[in-house]
Amino acid sequence: MFVLxxxxxxxxxxxxxxxxxxxxxxHLYDASLRAAYDADGSPHTMVHEDLxxxxxxxxxxxxxxxxxxxxxxxxxxxELATRLGLPHHRPEQAAARRDxxxxxxxxxQAGVPAARTGSVRDEAELTDLLARWDSYPVMVKPRxxxxxxxxxxxxxxxxxxxxxxxxxxxxxxxxxxxxxVLVQEFLTGTQYIVNTVSIDGRHLVSEVxxxxxxxxxxxPVLRHIISRPQLDAAEAELVGYVLDCLDALGIREGAAHxxxxxxxxxxxxxxxxxxxxxxSLAPDPYHAAFGYSHQHLVVERFLRPEEFALRLELxxxxxxxxxxxxxxxxxxxxxxxxxxxxxxxxxxxFHSIDRLPEIGQPILDRYLTTGASGIAYLVHEDExxxxxxxxxxxxxxxxxxxxxxxxxx
Amino acid sequence: xxxxxxxVGGGASGVTLFTQLATTPGIGAITVVDPNPIxxxxxxGTTDPLLLCNTSVDVTSIDPTGESxxxxxxxxxxxxxxxxxxxxxxxxxxxxxxRYLTYRRAAEQAGIRVRHHRARATSVGPDDGGGHTVTLDDxxxxxxxxxxxxxxxxxxxxPELVRAHVxxxxxxxxxxxxxxxxxLPARARILVLxxxxxxxxxxxxxxxxxxxxxxxxPSGQLPAVRTRLTRPASSVLxxxxxxxxxxxxxxxxxxxxxxxxxxxxxxxxxxxxxxxxSGATAPADRLAEELxxxxxxxxxxxxxxxxxxxxxxxxxxxxPADTRRTVLGxxxxxxxxxxxxxxxxxxxxxxxxxxxxxxxVAPRLPEAVTPAESGPGWLxxxxxxxxxxxxxxxxxxxxxKPTLRRLPDRTLLLHSDPALAVTGTEPEISxxxxxxxxxxxxxxxxxxxxxxxxxxxxxxxxxxxxxxxATGIATDLLWGAHDAPTPAIRVTDTIRVNDTIKANNxxxxxxxxxxxxx
Numbered sequence: 001m002f003v004l005x006x007x008x009x010x011x012x013x014x015x016x017x018x019x020x021x022x023x024x025x026x027h028l029y030d031a032s033l034r035a036a037y038d039a040d041g042s043p044h045t046m047v048h049e050d051l052x053x054x055x056x057x058x059x060x061x062x063x064x065x066x067x068x069x070x071x072x073x074x075x076x077x078x079e080l081a082t083r084l085g086l087p088h089h090r091p092e093q094a095a096a097r098r099d100x101x102x103x104x105x106x107x108x109q110a111g112v113p114a115a116r117t118g119s120v121r122d123e124a125e126l127t128d129l130l131a132r133w134d135s136y137p138v139m140v141k142p143r144x145x146x147x148x149x150x151x152x153x154x155x156x157x158x159x160x161x162x163x164x165x166x167x168x169x170x171x172x173x174x175x176x177x178x179x180x181v182l183v184q185e186f187l188t189g190t191q192y193i194v195n196t197v198s199i200d201g202r203h204l205v206s207e208v209x210x211x212x213x214x215x216x217x218x219x220p221v222l223r224h225i226i227s228r229p230q231l232d233a234a235e236a237e238l239v240g241y242v243l244d245c246l247d248a249l250g251i252r253e254g255a256a257h258x259x260x261x262x263x264x265x266x267x268x269x270x271x272x273x274x275x276x277x278x279x280s281l282a283p284d285p286y287h288a289a290f291g292y293s294h295q296h297l298v299v300e301r302f303l304r305p306e307e308f309a310l311r312l313e314l315x316x317x318x319x320x321x322x323x324x325x326x327x328x329x330x331x332x333x334x335x336x337x338x339x340x341x342x343x344x345x346x347x348x349x350f351h352s353i354d355r356l357p358e359i360g361q362p363i364l365d366r367y368l369t370t371g372a373s374g375i376a377y378l379v380h381e382d383e384x385x386x387x388x389x390x391x392x393x394x395x396x397x398x399x400x401x402x403x404x405x406x407x408x409x
Numbered sequence: 410x411x412x413x414x415x416x417v418g419g420g421a422s423g424v425t426l427f428t429q430l431a432t433t434p435g436i437g438a439i440t441v442v443d444p445n446p447i448x449x450x451x452x453x454g455t456t457d458p459l460l461l462c463n464t465s466v467d468v469t470s471i472d473p474t475g476e477s478x479x480x481x482x483x484x485x486x487x488x489x490x491x492x493x494x495x496x497x498x499x500x501x502x503x504x505x506x507x508r509y510l511t512y513r514r515a516a517e518q519a520g521i522r523v524r525h526h527r528a529r530a531t532s533v534g535p536d537d538g539g540g541h542t543v544t545l546d547d548x549x550x551x552x553x554x555x556x557x558x559x560x561x562x563x564x565x566x567x568p569e570l571v572r573a574h575v576x577x578x579x580x581x582x583x584x585x586x587x588x589x590x591x592x593l594p595a596r597a598r599i600l601v602l603x604x605x606x607x608x609x610x611x612x613x614x615x616x617x618x619x620x621x622x623x624x625x626x627p628s629g630q631l632p633a634v635r636t637r638l639t640r641p642a643s644s645v646l647x648x649x650x651x652x653x654x655x656x657x658x659x660x661x662x663x664x665x666x667x668x669x670x671x672x673x674x675x676x677x678x679x680x681x682x683x684x685x686x687s688g689a690t691a692p693a694d695r696l697a698e699e700l701x702x703x704x705x706x707x708x709x710x711x712x713x714x715x716x717x718x719x720x721x722x723x724x725x726x727x728x729p730a731d732t733r734r735t736v737l738g739x740x741x742x743x744x745x746x747x748x749x750x751x752x753x754x755x756x757x758x759x760x761x762x763x764x765x766x767x768x769x770v771a772p773r774l775p776e777a778v779t780p781a782e783s784g785p786g787w788l789x790x791x792x793x794x795x796x797x798x799x800x801x802x803x804x805x806x807x808x809x810k811p812t813l814r815r816l817p818d819r820t821l822l823l824h825s826d827p828a829l830a831v832t833g834t835e836p837e838i839s840x841x842x843x844x845x846x847x848x849x850x851x852x853x854x855x856x857x858x859x860x861x862x863x864x865x866x867x868x869x870x871x872x873x874x875x876x877x878x879a880t881g882i883a884t885d886l887l888w889g890a891h892d893a894p895t896p897a898i899r900v901t902d903t904i905r906v907n908d909t910i911k912a913n914n915x916x917x918x919x920x921x922x923x924x925x926x927x
Contacts, residue, residue, distance in 0.1 A: 343458060346487050348503055384446035385506050391456030392499050398591055399459060399617070 001044075001061045002302060003028055004069040005077040008036045011069030013281035014255075014295040015042070021299055026061065027069075028054070030076065032175065048076065055083050065302055067254055068275045074098050087200070089274060090250025097249050097274050100143055100182050107269060110248035112241070115261075115268045116185040119143055126164050129183055130157050137186040139220075142167050142178045150178070151220055153186055159218070187261040187268050192235070193225055194242040194258045195277055197297045199305060201252040203243050205316050206297050207290060208235065209324075211259075212390075222369045224325040224390055226383070227289055229318040234262060239316070241267040249274075255298045279370050280324070285351045285377035289322035321383045323349070325393055327356075327374040329363045333405030336360075338374075340393075340402030347389040349380030363403065373403075411437025412886075415543050415551055417530040417823070418559035419443030420450025422859025422875035424505040425471040426557055429883035431516035431523075436886070438522040440551055442530045442543060448506030451563045451808070457587050458497045460610050461752050464871060467492040467639035468715055469501055471508055473876040479504055493637035495752040501872075526551065533558070533855060534820040541855060555854045557882070558844075560861040562808035562870070564825040568602050570778055571802060579785055584611040584805040595619050597800040600778075600789060604631055604692075604770060605745060608805035609755055615803070616762045623799070625771040626806070628742065631692050631759070633750035634703040635711040645675040646716045651724060656732045662739070669717060677709025685710050692770040693763040700756040714748060721867045722874060726840045730864055737867050748868060778802065810863045815847055821855065838864045841885065842878060856882055 002025045007015040018025045019042070026044040029037035037047050048054045058066070058080060065086055068077035075098055081088030089097065096106040100117070107114040116133070120126040130138070140163035141151040150172060152163035160183070167178050193209040209225040228235060242258045249272055257277040259270035276294045286293035292300075301308040335357050344350060356374040357363060364372040376393060380386045396402040414430050416423050419441045427447075430436055441447055445454065462469055470478040482504045483490045490496065513523050528545035536542045536552050543551045565583035567575055574580050581589060584607050593599065595618035601611045604626035612622045624631075651668055654661060673682050685708050687698035702708050725733050737744070751759075762768035777790045778799075787799045814822040814833030821844065824830040837845040842862055843852030857864070859875040866874060 348486075348507065382506070382510055384449060385503065385510075388446075388449055388454070388456060388499065388503060388506065392458060395457040395459075395588065398588065399457065399614075401458065 001026060001063045003058060003061075003063045003066040003077075003080065005048075005066060005073030005080065006030055006033055006036075007040075007069035008033060008072060009070045010276050010278045010281040010295070011073065013283065013293075014067075014069050014276050014298060017283065017293070017295040017299045021303055023299065023303055026058075026063070028058075028073075028076075028080075030072065033072065051079070051083075055080065058084060065253070067298070067302075071273060071275055071278070074274055087253050089252050093248075093250035097251070097272065098144070100141075100271055103249065103269070103272065107245060107248050110244070112244045112248050113266060113268060115187055115270075118183050119180045120164070120183060121168075121180045123161060123164065126161065126181070126183065127157070130160060133183075133185075135185065139182075139184045139186050140164055140167070141182050141184070142172045143180050143182045144172065144176060144178075152218055153215060153220065154218075187263050187270070189261050189263040191259060191261045191270065192228075192238055193277065194239055194260060195294050196242070196246060196251075196256045196258070197294070197301050197308070198246065198251055198253055198256065199301050199308060199312075201247075202312055203246055203251070203256075204297070204301075204308070204311050205239055205243075206292070206294055207286070207318075208239060208316070216367065219367045221328065221367055222326055223328075223394055224323050226323040226386065226390065227318060227321050229289075229321055229383070231316060238262050238267040241269075245269050245272055254301065255294060257294075280354050280375045282352065282354045282375075282377065285322050285324075285379050288351060288379040289320040290318045320379050320381050321386050322351075323378045323386055323390055325376040325378070325390065326369055326371055327353075327376055327393075327402065328366055328397055329373060329403045329405065330398055330400045331405065332363055332366065333403075333407055334360065334362050335403055336406050337404040338402065339404050340396040343396060344376055344393055344402075347378065347392055348382075348385045349378035349389050351377040351379045353377070363405065411435060412555050413438040413440070413540070413553040414555045414557065415439075415541070415553035416441045416557045416559055417443075417533075417543060418450075418561050418859075418861075419445065419447035419509075419525070420559065420561040420859070421448070421453055421471075421501065421505050421872050422561065422861075422879070423450075423557075423559035424448050424509045425872070425876045426559055426858055426879040426882065428471050428508060428512045429879045430557075430886070431512040431519075431521065433883045433886050436521060438524070438553075439516065440524045440526055440553065442526045442528060442545060442551070444527055444529050446506065447525055448509045449502045450561045451585065452561070453498050453502035453505060455502070455585055455587065456499045457614065458499065459613055460498050460587065461495045461754060462498050462501060463495060463606060463638070463749065463751055463755075464873070465493050465637045465639045466490060466496055467637075468871070468873040469496075470872065471505070471876055471879075473873055473880060478508070482507070493639055495637075495754065530823055532820050532822050534818070541853070555856070555886070557856045557858060558811075558813070558823065558861045559858045559875075560811035560823060560825065562810065562860050564809045565804060566806040566809055567804050568774070568806050570774055571602065571804065574778070574780065574802075577780065579780075579787060579801050581801065581803045584608070584614075584803055587611070587614040590614045590803060591617075593620065593801055597621075598798070599623070599801045599803060600625060600775075600787070600799045601803045601805050602626070602774070603805035603807065604629065605807065606632070606749060606751065607807055609751060609759065611803050611805040612762070612768055613755060613758050616758065616767055620767065622762070622768045623771055624768070625774050627774055629692065629770060629772040630742075630746065631696050631751075631770065632745065633686065633708075633747050634696070634699040634753055634756040635708060635714075635750045636703050636706075636753050637711060638714055639712070640715050641676070641712055644716060645713050646672040646720055648720065651720050654724065656725075656728055656736050661736070669713070672713040672717065673710045676712040680707070680709060682710060693760070696756060696760055696763065700753065700760055703753050703756070710747065711750070715873070718748060718868045718871060718874070719877070722877075725867050726865050730835075730838075733867065744868070749870075810869075811861045813844070813857070813861070813864075819847065835864070838862070840865060842866075842882065858882070 005028050007027050028046050031049045066077050066081040068074040078094040082091045096102040101119045104114045104117040118129050137155045150167040154160035191211040195207040196203045208228045211225045212223045213220050255276040257273040261268050283293040354375045466480050467477045472478040528547040530543050532544045540554045541556045598621045600623045601608050604624045615622050687695045689695040775789045789799050790796045812824040812827040812830040814830045815836040816833045839852045844855040858878045860869050863869050
């Protein structure tokens with residue numbers, strides 16, 4: 001029996017991969033995710049309301065592992081696994097794995113280079129921190145959120161203050177109130193994603209992606225990620241840095257999804273997430289490129305650990321490149337048609353579109369990485385052709401030709 | 410001994426030649442030198458679906474003969490397309506890239522070593538072993554038996570008017586990539602320097618979000634409008650008379666005009682040329698009238714253009730360079746207006762914006778452009794002494810043709826900007842598109858294609874021209890590979906224009922109007 005904690009978002013894809021392989025799983029939902037629990041038709045589901053009661057039930061089931069099946073499940077999975085004595089990440093770093101400031105402190109303690117980071121609770125603290133740093137631009141963002149939620153690049157104290165006011169004491173994408181706000185030196189360079197699956201503290205690098213992030217209206221907007229089938233020297237160094245970060249944060253078992261910036265001064269961590277990548281993990285395009293998906297490797301690690309261990313001796317490589325495009329609209333409005341899909345689907349490398357928005361509904365989350373406006377997948381052997389197709393998609397988006405919209409009331 | 414071919418430039422012309430060399434016997438290795446991905450050059454590497462080719466699918470193909478290869482490519486990918494259509498340029502870039510990859514795989518399977526060296530070539534010089542050495546800007550030197558200069562158009566023309574201001578944040582020196590234009594502020598007032606194809610691309614991209622665009626060029630004229638540029642089903646040009654034209658004849662202009670007019674009349678079942686074009690002087694009125702004629706199928710002149718281009722290229726190739734420059738200079742306006750005319754879709758967009766008042770066409774270039782004294786933008790003074798504030802200037806006056814210069818030690822310098830070509834002399838290019846040895850006058854094993862062939866070819870900004878050239882060069886190499894002299898074909902009753910010569914079921918040559926094998 002495997003316990004999947006809060007299998008929402010891409011956790012559903014992880015649960016599906018376990019189900020596909022016939023694994024016996026319990027889907028454990030926090031009480032705040034009651035709607036997801038109600039919608040889950042799996043044979044074994046449970047709502048977590050009381051730690052002692054949950055531990056009692058799980059203890060009786062004698063699970064093999066407790067797995068965080070989304071960002072919402074990271075802390076609870078840590079706690080349950082520790083209490084049940086199951087193999088999991090190091091408990092001492094549990095808080096650092098979930099808190100962006102503590103994450104930086106853990107890196108500093110382990111001697112791993114990290115971006116200059118501080119947190120502030122009120123405007124006076126912000127003003128004091130900015131005066132001490134006296135260096136711009138800075139990134140102002142919620143201490144605890146995801147999907148670029150509330151992130152603002154601030155070139156001066158006034159912009160930083162405005163950004164602070166916009167997010168402090170407001171509810172974030174995780175449903176929590178931003179009690180304090182993170183201020184971080186603005187990192188320049190190419191941002192990468194390094195996905196890993198770990199076993200007994202040994203890490204398998206499953207996928208490496210370069211990200212295209214545009215800065216639109218002062219906010220970072222993720223346009224696409226594209227896999228790196230082979231790594232150059234700087235990227236290999238970046239991957240080594242990520243493995244140091246995982247060790248510093250006590251990651252030992254299962255999936256991690258790490259974002260890291262390759263700056264002129266070397267790699268600098270953006271964040272580590274001890275779960276599978278979000279917000280969409282349709283498995284087929286990843287299989288078409290790598291021969292596996294992040295979630296299927298997690299399943300392999302737990303169901304067939306000997307088979308998984310063979311991969312630790314293999315070089316990182318891939319037969320094709322896969323790109324994931326977070327489709328976006330250049331303006332708000334109600335969706336009338338997806339005219340650009342006719343073009344998108346004929347581009348070299350087109351694989352599939354996931355989660356196209358509903359006709360008749362307003363376009364949501366134009367600046368967030370939630371995939372609410374649809375996600376396109378492309379897979380091709382030729383990276384240049386793939387990049388050309390990505391350019392066409394972004395030109396379609398930016399010229400307003402992807403979506404036909406009606407003005408919103 | 411197998412040849413090592415070095416192709417300098419991996420744009421559409423380079424790919425066209427590559428596909429020929431990859432199937433030519435006797436070639437053991439091909440190296441393509443280009444800093445950018447092969448097939449995705451300046452013209453077709455652009456990704457905005459708004460930007461169209463101004464040549465139809467029928468003639469935008471790496472194979473100049475038979476059914477359009479681009480048509481086959483698009484059909485295989487599900488595009489509902491016709492040979493007349495003007496497709497977005499990115500599709501041609503993807504087509505070139507995919508054909509390159511296909512032919513590369515086939516070449517490698519046939520034992521040919523293929524390599525892409527990502528650098529810019531700066532010169533070509535003789536090698537002690539009898540071949541040629543290509544020097545690259547990354548410090549590398551490549552030696553090959555045959556060098557093919559497929560240099561494209563990548564250096565934008567910056568008009569003298571604003572040259573001193575290059576680097577100013579409110580000046581964009583080239584319209585491509587157009588993403589930079591789309592990021593210009595909404596409701597900005599923008600001066601586009603140019604009124605031909607690149608300027609029209611810029612105006613179309615900029616004409617959103619309430620921006621106002623002023624097109625300005627020395628002529629103040631927009632190109633004509635067409636619905637297609639395709640190869641004619643049957644010849645409309647009197648080629649026998651055309652071949653009799655001699656540039657130094659006092660009757661040349663009159664006779665050439667007569668042949669063109671009668672070709673147009675034949676294409677249009679007798680309709681007079683003046684009935685097919687507008688005599689209006691105002692650009693907006695002229696565009697509106699010519700758009701109406703095109704949309705109602707009254708522009709048969711367009712169906713003579715493809716044949717006229719080929720005839721001009723073939724017949725002027727043997728002319729001395731100065732003669733070609735002088736004669737073609739007299740027809741520059743006609744060539745740029747009709748041979749480089751625009752698709753109806755572009756004409757409609759321009760007319761919409763002219764009508765709604767978000768686009769204007771100035772009759773000539775401004776008298777002066779100076780940075781605004783306070784704040785961003787420019788002060789532009791016009792010939793009528795009117796001064797206006799402009800937020801941003803975009804240069805869209807086209808691209809420099811690549812320039813070759815020969816040094817005394819026989820080194821050929823390769824320049825993308827003629828302003829940099831200050832040393833050396835212009836090399837002689839043979840009618841067969843080979844650079845000639847300055848000591849003997851004999852053609853060397855260095856060829857020019859596409860834009861680089863402009864010293865010999867009149868109309869080079871046209872993929873069909875490069876495709877015909879590539880086919881001709883491959884034929885030369887094919888005959889050379891068999892140690893046979895390149896045959897001279899005389900036009901007879903049994904060998905006609907567009908007839909093909911095949912070997913191993915592959916088309917190896919086509920007979921041109923002048924009887925040349927291409």
